[in-house]
Amino acid sequence: MTVRILVVEDEVKTADYLHKGLSESGYSVDVAHDGLAGQQRISDEHFDLIILDVMLPGMNGWQLLQFIRSRWQTPVLFLTARDAVEYRVKGLELGADDYLVKPFSYVELLARVRTLLRRGPPRETQLFGVGDLSLDLVQHRAMRQGQRIHLTNKEFALLHLLISRENEVLSRTFIASQIWNMNFESDTNVVDVAIRRLRAKVDDPWPHRLIHTVRGMGYMLGLEP
Structure with missing residues (x-):
């Protein structure tokens, strides 16, 4: 490469x-x-x-x-x-x-x-945490309030991208390029659908949302919208 x-x-x-x-x-x-x-x-x-x-x-x-x-x-x-x-x-x-x-x-x-x-790339952070959500890259495991969240590989990759850039607004185009390695047209809803499915597992069962929509810009993960 x-x-x-x-x-x-x-x-x-x-x-x-x-x-x-x-x-x-x-x-x-x-x-x-x-x-x-x-x-x-x-x-x-x-x-x-x-x-x-x-x-x-x-x-x-x-x-x-x-x-x-x-x-x-x-x-x-x-x-x-x-x-x-x-x-x-x-x-x-x-x-x-x-x-x-x-x-x-x-x-x-x-x-x-x-x-x-x-020297090679530095060892990537293996553990991420925001609020009561944690992500373990080694064990490929997401947890919230001590409960295991079962994710598909794409959902795990999407959560990893969001949590690794905590409180940073990511555009739909950027998310698409990182997760699907493609530049989607702006009218596609593939990112929105993926975010909706991820929210159903990561946010919906709990009272406090961590994945936020920033109107006209994209999505972010953090304690505050």
């Missing part, structure tokens, strides 16, 4: 250089030229590694790294002209996996990329 790398870099020449070099090294490379664009790509797609500049328009690298670490453990390599020790320390303390200063050698960059990718 092709490794996907996202480069978030506002210097066009540097971004093009990285795109060309990493693509020739066999990676699938995407580029975002500002922090907000990078945030959107990271929210919508899966990447195996993120190469991130610090000084970015819209949202700087520190802020984008904090956003990433609040949700995922994707390896992040900071690539920046900020070479002071305090900047390196800050980047690492915020959760960066490596820090390379510009100007850089492509050979060194490639070696660091390969090292980060060899």
Whole structure:
């Protein structure tokens, strides 16, 4: 499977250089030229590694790294002209996996990329809990107030997606792409039907709902709508 790398870099020449070099090294490379664009790509797609500049328009690298670490453990390599020790320390303390200063050698960059990718993906959280609902990925078991909830594989995957992004509104298109690996047309009701069936098992037997509809936007799971 092709490794996907996202480069978030506002210097066009540097971004093009990285795109060309990493693509020739066999990676699938995407580029975002500002922090907000990078945030959107990271929210919508899966990447195996993120190469991130610090000084970015819209949202700087520190802020984008904090956003990433609040949700995922994707390896992040900071690539920046900020070479002071305090900047390196800050980047690492915020959760960066490596820090390379510009100007850089492509050979060194490639070696660091390969090292980060060899570490493999971090172990995913195996237990999730919201209120009186719990989800155990290892035992493939959902429980609420101590009672087992019997789910189909798709229902379990849908609940996992919702609970792993607690209090985050997920669009129907995003849910469809993650669960069915397809981009459904906006008028389809496949997601609505799946949510309705999941609610019948997860919410209906109990007084407090956890799966909420956000009108015009999508669905979320949390204690508060």
